[in-house]
Amino acid sequence: MPIHYRKSFRILPGVRLNINGRSWSITLGGRHGPRHTVSSTGRRTSSMDLPGPFRYRRNHRR
Template sequence: MPITFRRSFRVLPGIRVTLNKGSWSITVGPQHGPKRTWNSRGRVTTSCDLPGPFGYRSTRSRRR
């Protein structure tokens, strides 16, 4: 079983920074509802929790 590293902490209300072995990311938005995430590899994710077991997620990558 591989060992992984992930550390997430809140900077301000509604802003979270996540660190892991290969990259970091910043998430802006409430705990439940619409949010946007940017990571150090150029990926931008927009997500939203919908009522019940439903949700929406869209991911874009920076082209190199």
């Protein structure tokens, strides 16, 4: 059975450092409104919670 690790640290208001077993990422933005994430693997994502059970996510390509 594999072991999974995930931890998130709040650095500043609206800035989080996320660490897992393979990479780390920085997330800018709060719970409400847009969020932008940049990963150590080069992945960039923008996301936003919409009213109701909807969610918006876009992956940016280099």
